Structures are given as structure tokens and as C-alpha cells.
Amino acid sequence: MNVIRGRAWKFGDNIDTDVIIPFKYKARTIDPRELAQHVMEGLDPDFPNKVRPGDVIVAGRNFGCGSSREQAPLAIKAAGISAVVAESFARIFFRNAINIGLPVLEVKGILEKTDSGDVLEIDLREGTVKNLSKGLTFRAAPMPDMLMEILKEGGLVNYIKKRRARSQ
Amino acid sequence: MNVKEVLDSEELTFAEKILTMKQVEPKSIKRAGEIAVVSVDFAAGQDGTTPLAIKVFEEMGGERVWDPSKILFVIDHTYPSSSVEISNLHKLMRTFARKQGIRVVEGDIIHQVILEEYAVPGMLIVGADSHTTTHGAVGAFATGIGSTELAAVMLEGKIWLKVPSTIRVCLEGSLSKGVYAKDIALSVIGEIGADGANYKAIEWTGEALSRLSIESRATLCNMSMEAGAKDAVVEYDAVTEKYLRELGRSPMAIVRSGRKAEVEDELHVECSKLEPMVAIPSRVDNVRPVREVDGTPIDQAFIGSCTNGRLEDLIEAARILRGRKVKEGVRLIVTPASRRVYMDALKLGILETLLEAGAVVTNPTCGACVGTHLGVLGEGEVAVSSTNRNFVGRMGHPSSKVYLASPATVAASAVRGAITDPREFL
Numbered sequence: 093m094n095v096i097r098g099r100a101w102k103f104g105d106n107i108d109t110d111v112i113i114p115f116k117y118k119a120r121t122i123d124p125r126e127l128a129q130h131v132m133e134g135l136d137p138d139f140p141n142k143v144r145p146g147d148v149i150v151a152g153r154n155f156g157c158g159s160s161r162e163q164a165p166l167a168i169k170a171a172g173i174s175a176v177v178a179e180s181f182a183r184i185f186f187r188n189a190i191n192i193g194l195p196v197l198e199v200k201g202i203l204e205k206t207d208s209g210d211v212l213e214i215d216l217r218e219g220t221v222k223n224l225s226k227g228l229t230f231r232a233a234p235m236p237d238m239l240m241e242i243l244k245e246g247g248l249v250n251y252i253k254k255r256r257a258r259s260q
Numbered sequence: 261m262n263v264k265e266v267l268d269s270e271e272l273t274f275a276e277k278i279l280t281m282k283q284v285e286p287k288s289i290k291r292a293g294e295i296a297v298v299s300v301d302f303a304a305g306q307d308g309t310t311p312l313a314i315k316v317f318e319e320m321g322g323e324r325v326w327d328p329s330k331i332l333f334v335i336d337h338t339y340p341s342s343s344v345e346i347s348n349l350h351k352l353m354r355t356f357a358r359k360q361g362i363r364v365v366e367g368d369i370i371h372q373v374i375l376e377e378y379a380v381p382g383m384l385i386v387g388a389d390s391h392t393t394t395h396g397a398v399g400a401f402a403t404g405i406g407s408t409e410l411a412a413v414m415l416e417g418k419i420w421l422k423v424p425s426t427i428r429v430c431l432e433g434s435l436s437k438g439v440y441a442k443d444i445a446l447s448v449i450g451e452i453g454a455d456g457a458n459y460k461a462i463e464w465t466g467e468a469l470s471r472l473s474i475e476s477r478a479t480l481c482n483m484s485m486e487a488g489a490k491d492a493v494v495e496y497d498a499v500t501e502k503y504l505r506e507l508g509r510s511p512m513a514i515v516r517s518g519r520k521a522e523v524e525d526e527l528h529v530e531c532s533k534l535e536p537m538v539a540i541p542s543r544v545d546n547v548r549p550v551r552e553v554d555g556t557p558i559d560q561a562f563i564g565s566c567t568n569g570r571l572e573d574l575i576e577a578a579r580i581l582r583g584r585k586v587k588e589g590v591r592l593i594v595t596p597a598s599r600r601v602y603m604d605a606l607k608l609g610i611l612e613t614l615l616e617a618g619a620v621v622t623n624p625t626c627g628a629c630v631g632t633h634l635g636v637l638g639e640g641e642v643a644v645s646s647t648n649r650n651f652v653g654r655m656g657h658p659s660s661k662v663y664l665a666s667p668a669t670v671a672a673s674a675v676r677g678a679i680t681d682p683r684e685f686l
Contacts, residue, residue, distance in 0.1 A: 106454055106455070108649075108652075110649065110652065110653055110654045111653065114631070115337070115631055115654075116631060116632050118308060119307075119308060119345075119346055119349075119630075119632050120343055120345035120349070121349075122312045122315060122349070134653045134658050135652075154455035154458060154488065157454055157458075158390065158649060158651060159389075159390050159649075160309060160390040160392075160406055161308060161309065162312055162406035162407040162408060166312075180455065180458065182455065182458060183458055183488065184390055184405065184406060187409065188406035188407075188408065188409075191406060191408040192408060236295060236422075238295065238420060247408065248409070248412055249316060249319050249320050249408065252320050252412055252415070252416075253321055256321065
């Protein structure tokens with residue numbers, strides 16, 4: 093999971109959880125694959141068909157604002173998106189993404205300098221995002237060790253399982 | 261580390277004090293920006309988040325929850341269920357709860373149940389619902405989490421939290437007639453933006469609070485989330501004391517924010533200068549005075565939700581609707597936040613007034629706010645709503661539009677069939 097390479101999909105500021113995955117879908121299923129069929133539908137009804145495994149979402153400020161629904165990062169992850177890079181994240185979305193093992197990177201100034209379709213290479217350990225199409229390198233805000241460990245385990249489930257196995 | 265010293269400190273904020281005291285291993289004082297691993301006093305989940313938490317709890321290898329008496333499940337978002345798929349998820353919650361000895365409340369809105377029955381000052385509450393911030397109204401530290409975290413809390417009773425920095429909002433003066441806590445909240449969100457308090461705590465202070473009920477304070481703390489706040493709080497005072505006494509509950513701890521504590525920002529609101537406000541589609545921070553959109557035609561008016569579905573909200577709506585009729589072709593939907601609210605409104609004759617005016621009064625539930633049942637907006641329809649979010653597609657079709665306002669503004673708009681300043685009817 094250390095190096096991720098994928099095409100960018102660009103979105104703006106304040107992308108809320110209702111457009112990422114409307115309540116009407118998440119009310120009736122907890123199956124991530126089913127949720128993935130409607131991801132970002134509020135903004136681009138064709139998005140679930142266009143997205144390819146490994147792609148990266150690039151967004152502006154306050155990505156994932158709104159409800160606490162973990163189905164939002166789950167749907168993004170199940171659609172094949174390998175990471176979300178944004179100017180900033182809403183706090184519950186950020187926690188949820190880490191907890192389900194979806195890499196999220198806070199990178200100032202990225203939105204303006206990225207176009208949809210650019211190829212990005214993300215090094216999680218180094219905390220860098222390279223725009224290979226434009227030859228630019230960005231540095232992500234450092235992530236606390238504890239969160240990095242959860243992400244390395246692929247999420248909170250494995251992290252807790254391992255910790256509990258160790259303590260027994 | 262001495263608990264009394266922490267409580268008495270003039271240097272620490274509310275969040276710093278409470279997260280320091282709740283640490284699993286309380287060795288040192290935790291300041292803003294530091295991570296604290298804390299014990300949870302109370303955890304709750306609703307039907308949009310709990311089924312996933314149950315699945316994750318099992319994936320984690322969980323067998324028994326840490327303390328069933330400190331966990332509450334609420335089936336509120338779509339109650340009673342509107343589809344087979346949703347019914348199956350509700351069943352999953354009931355079955356798990358029965359096995360674990362967890363209480364399930366059905367219908368009443370999660371934050372209203374916690375407010376009416378559980379929240380006390382000094383309590384650390386986590387809820388798998390973003391509007392858990394509501395319980396700062398009684399002086400609790402309450403914050404929203406996701407499903408996986410709820411599973412982890414159900415398993416171990418603890419959670420890591422970064423201690424938030426604090427924004428203090430001082431409310432001065434008195435609200436004038438027709439202006440409410442919702443208008444204060446909208447105006448502050450309009451000023452600081454939808455991420456203005458992201459990762460931060462909001463401390464609502466100032467002498468105007470002494471005239472605001474716990475219900476109004478709940479509206480302020482609930483809406484704080486719409487500026488991104490991690491928690492929001494109103495300091496314990498005579499109003500809190502009276503509220504708790506009437507309900508027969510007492511504080512866990514009375515935690516006051518230090519007067520000399522370092523805060524990130526301080527805002528002042530002169531309440532007497534405020535007027536009725538609305539958040540324009542489709543952003544909660546796109547806030548204007550009602551008069552600027554006065555006359556915008558509406559299809560639906562909704563009074564309800566964890567933000568404004570309480571007794572005082574229904575009373576204010578009834579004050580405007582008494583002797584008047586909802587405009588033909590417009591539907592006014594009223595969804596009380598709990599059975600208690602419903603019954604109190606019934607006994608006071610409020611429901612009769614609402615029904616006579618032409619409103620539909622539904623069972624307690626989140627209802628139209630979440631766009632799955634009891635008032636889903638059609639293509640291009642416009643609603644004025646006492647709820648907390650006006651995002652694209654929130655209450656129905658992606659092309660529908662939602663204006664957020666106080667219950668009084670919603671009621672006045674229902675009468676005229678267009679967005680209306682409630683002061684015209686008071």
C-alpha cells in the first residue's frame with residue numbers, strides 16, 4: 093500500500109456525504125459493492141461507470157462534510173478508488189476513511205494544479221503526491237503515528253484484532 | 261495529576277479539562293492538538309450506522325459488548341421501515357441488541373432520547389451520528405463517530421480523540437420577537453463557514469444564554485456540527501440545573517471552561533440585532549436574512565428533526581398557525597422528535613392547532629430530513645425546513661431544493677406558500 097498510482101478525478105469544495113452516497117441507498121444496504129454503484133451519483137450520475145480501479149479523487153476543502161456515514165468512504169473504496177487527496181477533510185470522514193483503510197491525504201494547493209485525468213503517484217510513507225502528467229510534487233500534511241499504524245493494518249478491524257491477539 | 265486542580269484550572273478549556281479527566285490512564289494534562297485515549301461514558305448508534313457497526317464488531321472477533329448498560333440503539337432514521345431491505349437491517353439491530361442486553365428505542369430521534377433520558381453534565385458521549393454534538397446543551401462532551409469506531413467502542417469502551425482547539429461564541433443581548441436559536445446558529449455558520457469549526461470545539465457563552473432553554477441550546481449545539489465542530493457546549497447553569505432536577509438526574513461533573521484558557525477565536529453576537537435567517541440551497545453556510553428570499557414559492561414545509569422537532573418548536577409553529585390555514589397546494593409536515601414531545605404537544609392542544617391549520621402530523625422519526633420517507637421531495641420541488649442540512653438531494657430528488665430556517669419561519673412560509681418572515685404573523 094505504500095505507493096499508489098492512478099488517474100485523478102477532480103471535485104470541488106465541501107463535497108458532502110449526501111452526494112457521495114445518498115441516504116436512500118445506505119439506508120437499505122451495508123454491502124459496499126452495492127453502495128459503490130451509486131458513489132458520487134449526486135454530482136456525476138455516470139461516475140460509478142467511469143471510475144477504474146486505482147483511480148484517485150482530488151478535491152478541495154472540507155471533503156466528506158455532513159453525516160457520520162461510514163458508507164461514504166466505504167463506497168469510494170469499493171468503487172476502486174485507491175486514495176482521496178484533498179485540501180482538507182471533514183473530521184468524521186477523515187476518521188472513517190482511516191478506520192476502513194482508505195488512504196486520505198491533506199495536501200494544500202493540489203486542487204488548482206491538478207486536472208481530471210492526470211496520473212498521480214502517492215507515496216504514503218513519504219507523504220508525497222507526484223503529478224506525473226505535470227511533473228509536480230506536493231507534500232501532504234504529516235499523519236500522527238497512531239493513524240499511520242491503523243492505515244498500515246488496512247483499518248481499525250485488523251489493528252484491534254492484532255492488538256488483542258498480542259495481549260492474550 | 262489532581263482532578264480537582266484540573267476542574268478548577270482557569271487555564272484549560274472545557275474540552276481540555278474533560279478529555280484530560282476521561283483518559284484511560286490519566287497521567288498528564290492534555291492540551292489542544294494532543295491525542296487522548298479516553299473512556300466512554302455512553303455510546304449510541306442509529307439505524308443508518310449501527311447495522312454496519314454490528315458487522316464490524318463481529319469481524320473484530322467481538323463476542324460480548326463492554327457494558328450493555330452504557331450502549332443505546334435507536335431506530336429513528338426510517339421508522340417504521342419503508343422497505344423490506346430496511347426492515348431487515350432493523351431486525352439485525354434488534355437481534356444483536358437482544359443477545360447483548362442493549363436497549364433499543366424505536367421511533368424517537370436518537371439525540372432527543374439521549375437528551376431526555378441520559379445526557380448529564382461531565383459525561384463523555386460518542387454517537388454514530390454526526391449530530392451527537394447536541395448533548396453539549398447540558399454540559400456533556402459529545403461527539404460523532406463512524407460505524408467502525410462504534411464497533412471498537414462497543415468492544416472496549418474507549419476511543420482516541422484529538423483534543424480540539426476552541427472557538428468561543430459570546431451571545432450578548434436578547435433575541436427579538438420572531439428570532440430564535442436557529443437564527444443565531446445559521447448566522448454564526450454563515451459567518452465562519454461550513455468548515456469554520458472543523459476539528460474544533462465551540463463553547464457557546466454569554467449572558468443571552470440565561471434566557472435560552474435547554475431545547476434552544478440543543479439547537480445551537482446540534483447546528484455547531486454544520487460548521488464542522490467536533491463538540492459544542494453550553495456551560496452548566498441554573499437552566500441546566502432546573503432541567504436536570506425536573507428529570508431527576510444529576511451531573512457526573514460540572515466542568516467549566518477556564519476564563520484565562522487559550523482559545524483559537526472568539527466571536528461576539530449581538531442577539532438583538534439578529535433577524536430571521538435562512539440557509540440557501542445547497543449549502544448550510546450560504547446564509548441570508550429571510551427578507552432577501554421573501555416570496556420564493558415552496559412545495560413543502562417541514563418541522564421536525566434533532567435540530568428543531570422539540571416542544572418549544574411546535575409551540576412556536578402553533579403560535580403562527582393558530583386560526584390560519586396552510587396554503588392550498590403546499591404540504592406542511594410536522595414530525596415530533598419523540599413520543600414525549602408528541603404527547604406533550606397533544607396535551608397542550610398544539611397538535612389540534614396544527615391539524616386544524618392543515619398540517620400532517622407524523623409519528624416521531626427523522627422522517628423527511630433524511631429523504632427516505634414521510635415527505636420525499638420530487639423533481640425540482642422546493643422545501644423550507646427546520647432541519648440541519650440542505651445538501652443536493654438530501655430530502656429527495658437531486659434537483660429539489662431545501663431552505664433551512666427556524667420552525668416559525670417554516671410555519672409562516674407554509675401559510676403564505678412562499679418563504680416568509682415570521683414576524684409578519686406575530
